[in-house]
Amino acid sequence: MSVLDDADVSASQLPARVWFFRGARAIVSLPAVILTAAFVGYAGLARESGLSLSETLMLTGLVWALPSIVVLTGALTSGMGLIPTAIAVALASVRLMPMTVALVPVLREEGGKTARWKLLLASHFVAVTAWVYAMTHLPHIPRAGRLPFFVGFGGTISTFVFCMTAVAYQMVGAMPEPLTAALFLLTPVYFLCSLWGASRLTSEKSAMIAGLVLGPLFYVYLPGLDLLWTGLLGGTLAYAGARIARAVRS
Secondary structure (H helix, E strand, O other): OOOOOOOOOOHHHOOHHHHHHHHHHOOOOHHHHHHHHHHHHHHHHHHHOOOOHHHHHHHHHHOOOHHHHHHHHHHHHHOOOHHHHHHHHHHHHOOHHHHHHHHHHHHOOHHHOOOHHHHHHHHOOOOHHHHHHHHHHHHHOOHHHHHHHHHHHHHHHHHHHHHHHHHHHHHHHHOOHHHHHHHHHHHHHHHHHHHHHHOOOHHHHHHHHHHHHHHHHHHHHOOOOHHHHHHHHHHHHHHHHHHHHHHHHO
């Protein structure tokens, strides 16, 4: 679907509302379908973990980034303390900071006149799916239309996913157990595939591989702190390995 399909009006002169609705229309895409399916799986995970519907929807609407929601859900249901939980969620979410830093210059209008509150609003929708889609399509959109397009895309997909999560939470109990189990798997599979596809550096992929290896070990030998130590040690090993590899090449 092309976002520049008006022949009668110059794209750079289109009002913001037009770009907003084009962004909303853009959720009819494969990434949006995959993200929705993953949140359907998360709804089942949340229900099986003992979270209420209101708690599940609060996490979906406020946290939004699915990996962080999964980490927080796991920490809450495992009885992890407040400080380890905060550290684990922070480690899961820290990847969003460089993504946001890279996206903000793309969203700014000419001359950097964009209001800060608008950028803060747009930053809430920064997650793997929205970020990858934005970095792929926004460069082809006039600067005046980028921010409303992204907000339209992020706001619409988050609202749709929010509603589908509520519906899925109610339906999970009536689903056959094999189907429910398959939906549970959508969350980690989506997480892994999205991050792997978005990774550009060898160190990022090395960190994911280290996490896959260390996660089960820490789960067995350090239950309750497995997420924290997997992220800390796996990320440290990947970073150190990348530094050593660059030194050897130099």
